[in-house]
Amino acid sequence: xxxxxxxxxxxxxxxxxxxxxxxxxxxxxxxxxxxxxxxxxxxxxxxxxxxxxxxxxxxxxxxxxxxxxxxxxxxxxxxxxxxxxxxxxxxxxxxxxxxxxxxxxxxxxxxxxxxxxxxxxxxxxxxxxxxxxxxxxxxxxxxxxxxxxxxxxxxxxxxxxxxxxxxxxxxxxxxxxxxxxxxxxxxxxxxxxxxxxxxxxxxxxxxxxxxxxxxxxxxxxxxxxxxxxxxxxxxxxxxxxxxxxxxxxxxxxxxxxxxxxxxxxxxxxxxxxxxxxxxxxxxxxxxxxxxxxxxxxxxxxxxxxxxxxxxxxxxxxxxxxxxxxxxxxxxxxxxxxxxxxxxxxxxxxxxxxxxxxxxxxxxxxxxxxxxxxxxxxxxxxxxxxxxxxxxxxxxxxxxxxxxxxxxxxxxxxxxxxxxxxxxxxxxxxxxxxxxxxxxxxxxxxxxxxxxxxxxxxxxxxxxxxxxxxxxxxxxxxxxxxxxxxxxxxxxxxxxxxxxxxxxxxxxxxxxxxxxxxxxxxxxxxxxxxxxx
Numbered sequence: 001x002x003x004x005x006x007x008x009x010x011x012x013x014x015x016x017x018x019x020x021x022x023x024x025x026x027x028x029x030x031x032x033x034x035x036x037x038x039x040x041x042x043x044x045x046x047x048x049x050x051x052x053x054x055x056x057x058x059x060x061x062x063x064x065x066x067x068x069x070x071x072x073x074x075x076x077x078x079x080x081x082x083x084x085x086x087x088x089x090x091x092x093x094x095x096x097x098x099x100x101x102x103x104x105x106x107x108x109x110x111x112x113x114x115x116x117x118x119x120x121x122x123x124x125x126x127x128x129x130x131x132x133x134x135x136x137x138x139x140x141x142x143x144x145x146x147x148x149x150x151x152x153x154x155x156x157x158x159x160x161x162x163x164x165x166x167x168x169x170x171x172x173x174x175x176x177x178x179x180x181x182x183x184x185x186x187x188x189x190x191x192x193x194x195x196x197x198x199x200x201x202x203x204x205x206x207x208x209x210x211x212x213x214x215x216x217x218x219x220x221x222x223x224x225x226x227x228x229x230x231x232x233x234x235x236x237x238x239x240x241x242x243x244x245x246x247x248x249x250x251x252x253x254x255x256x257x258x259x260x261x262x263x264x265x266x267x268x269x270x271x272x273x274x275x276x277x278x279x280x281x282x283x284x285x286x287x288x289x290x291x292x293x294x295x296x297x298x299x300x301x302x303x304x305x306x307x308x309x310x311x312x313x314x315x316x317x318x319x320x321x322x323x324x325x326x327x328x329x330x331x332x333x334x335x336x337x338x339x340x341x342x343x344x345x346x347x348x349x350x351x352x353x354x355x356x357x358x359x360x361x362x363x364x365x366x367x368x369x370x371x372x373x374x375x376x377x378x379x380x381x382x383x384x385x386x387x388x389x390x391x392x393x394x395x396x397x398x399x400x401x402x403x404x405x406x407x408x409x410x411x412x413x414x415x416x417x418x419x420x421x422x423x424x425x426x427x428x429x430x431x432x433x434x435x436x437x438x439x440x441x442x443x444x445x446x447x448x449x450x451x452x453x454x455x456x457x458x459x460x461x462x463x464x465x466x467x468x469x470x471x472x473x474x475x476x477x478x479x480x481x482x483x484x485x486x487x488x489x490x491x492x493x494x495x496x497x498x499x500x501x502x503x504x505x506x507x508x509x510x511x512x513x514x515x516x517x518x519x520x521x522x523x524x525x526x527x528x529x530x531x532x
Contacts, residue, residue, distance in 0.1 A: 020362035022376035022413050027239045037224070038233050045220060053216045053244075055134055056141070057199055063142035064198045067289065068149025069191055073183060074286060076157040078272045080279040086286050087154075088521075091147055093293040094467070095517025097474040098144045099207025100494065100510045103503055104297045105140060106130065106211060137212045141202055143293040148201070148467070149194035152425060155459045156190035157183060189428055193421040197467070199248055200417055203241050204370070206477065217241050221372055238372040249360055298514065304507035312497075312505040316488075320509065324473055324489040324516070327404075331411035332469040338412060339419035340461060343427045344453055363417035370477035373414050377406060377482070407482040411472050418471060419464035426460025427453070470517050490516075 017024075074080070075087040093101075109115045109130050116127045130136045184191070206218045217237055224233040274282055342359050454461075476491045483492070490509045497506035 017362070020413070021380055022373050022410070023242055023362070025376040025380040026235045026372060027242060030236060030239065037228055037230050038236060041220065041224065041233060041237070045215075048215055049217055049220055052134075052214065053203070056138065056214070056216065057202060059134060059138035060141045060145065060202050061195060061199055063138060064146045064149050065191060065195055067142060068146040068194060069153050069184065069187070071146070071286060071289065072150050072153035072157055072187075074282060076154055077183065078274050078282065080274040080282040080286075082283050082287065086283075086290060089290050089294070090150055090286070091521045092290070092518060093144055094147045094470045094521060095514045096144065096294065096297060097207070097476075097491070097494070097510070097513065098141070098201075098205060099211065099476075099498075100301070100513075101144050101293075101297050102140055102208040102211045103498065103506075104300050105136075107503060108300060131212050131214075134214075137208065137214050140208060140212075141205075143289075144208075145198045145201060146289075146293070148198045149191055151463050151466070152190040152194040152422060153187050155463055156187035156425070159459070190425045193425045196248060197418050197421055200245050203244060234372060235376070246360075249363070298511075301507045301511050301514070304504040305511045308504045309508060312508045317493075317509070317512070319486070320488055320490050320493055321512070323483075323487045324491075324513075327407065327411070327479075327487075327489065328469050328472045330404075331408050331415070331472045332465050334408060335412045335415050335419045335468045336423075336461060336465045339416060339423050339464060340454075340457070343420055343424040343457075359420075362413075363420050370410070370414060370475055370479070370481075373410055374478045374481040377410055377413075381406070404484055404487070407479065407484070407487075410478045410482055411475065414475070414478060415468045415471055418467040419461075422464030422467060423457060423460045426457045466521060469520050473513060473516060473520075 071090055075083055075090070107113055111127045111129060119125065120127055203216075204218060205216075206222060208214075209216045209219055210222075217240060221234045221237045224230050224237060273279075342362075473489075474491055476495050479489055480492055480495065483489070490513045493509040494506050494513070497503075497509070
């Protein structure tokens with residue numbers, strides 16, 4: 001290995017280690033001696049936590065994989081009424097935070113909600129507890145998170161070789177056969193990337209599971225920290241989430257093996273024409289998903305907002321908007337920049353095994369609750385300060401604590417998995433022949449990256465940037481703990497009002513967040529079209 005390449009690997013290793021720093025600090029909690037509280041958790045709560053978390057992951061994983069992939073295939077490969085506007089509309093659930101969708105559905109369908117009240121008055125049937133069992137919370141997560149798979153599968157379907165699909169049609173393959181035997185295998189890296197992000201998001205969620213009173217590792221982490229004041233036990237439980245995320249990534253890579261999934265540039269695929277009853281049936285199905293995941297919850301939020309607007313609105317909302325915008329844009333640019341550097345094809349092939357493991361480890365932050373990520377950062381900075389003071393230096397606590405820099409660091413570490421998985425899904429579809437041809441023509445590494453890699457990776461980069469920006473805007477725990485004084489965001493305002501039970505007033509900042517998310521998706525949708 002050359003000195004230049006070795007220095008490059010050292011730089012990439014430093015970037016990956018920096019992103020993984022909070023995760024390493026959290027995992028180091030196992031170096032501390034065991035406590036009676038950990039014995040209580042492991043004996044009485046751990047079996048239930050494992051079973052309920054596995055059931056939740058299995059249900060959500062199957063749901064988003066099937067729903068996201070089917071929807072992506074329909075809008076790309078099938079012509080049916082309303083297809084063009086529904087293709088964009090299916091992105092809109094990204095703009096609704098999961099905890100907002102949860103409290104809207106609970107407010108409508110809970111025992112005291114007007115849906116059950118109307119049902120009891122109409123039929124006389126006794127009500128039911130929407131929180132009991134697993135189906136309601138799994139359905140909520142599927143409706144919120146299916147766009148992760150939908151977005152990445154859609155981008156992959158659009159880049160598939162038209163020759164293979166046309167050959168299948170000429171051989172008499174039905175649309176279902178083409179979907180199952182050609183399109184899905186070629187799109188598997190993108191589908192797997194979306195699924196991984198979905199499962200990590202599900203592992204780290206606190207708002208939805210707490211509203212549904214559903215026991216998971218995340219609720220146990222908050223209980224250990226908030227109720228028992230034990231950051232050590234909270235960190236140990238969080239490290240188990242990191243282990244689960246690592247195993248998910250490992251088994252997906254193992255299942256893929258050495259297979260390669262190359263694709264071409266965006267091709268003009270001729271969709272199947274679904275006419276008559278079949279076409280309208282597909283429209284009803286796709287439109288129904290859109291209504292349940294976005295339109296109906298939005299209608300309820302708008303109704304509540306109009307009822308409470310004069311009571312809630314004040315000039316401070318301009319500060320909420322500016323803080324949210326600055327943090328979202330800055331975190332998105334930084335996260336996507338680092339993810340793109342780590343996912344470049346030429347960089348990836350020259351990476352050592354240790355560096356590859358470190359890069360993958362740096363993407364596990366998405367499985368951690370934002371609060372634990374924040375505590376990991378604060379605890380790590382405090383230890384660095386103690387070491388600095390021990391060797392005669394000065395403390396850095398007053399510089400980093402409550403700073404925008406530390407908050408942005410938490411965002412990058414927390415959301416690296418989203419940007420990296422999306423970017424590397426596009427990177428792995430670039431054929432080696434492109435680099436070989438460019439090298440033979442004497443192209444420098446900078447020119448190779450600028451004129452070959454980046455244009456072909458643009459769909460994945462844009463998809464990753466969209467996911468990161470929306471998630472940063474919705475992030476609550478890390479922002480709440482690490483934000484500088486006066487940097488309250490819209491998510492903070494939603495939390496403060498919801499914590500007091502003022503759901504109608506919380507609908508106003510939630511509505512603004514949804515609107516901003518829709519604007520972000522509109523901009524990225526335009527950029528995506530311009531790059532075709």
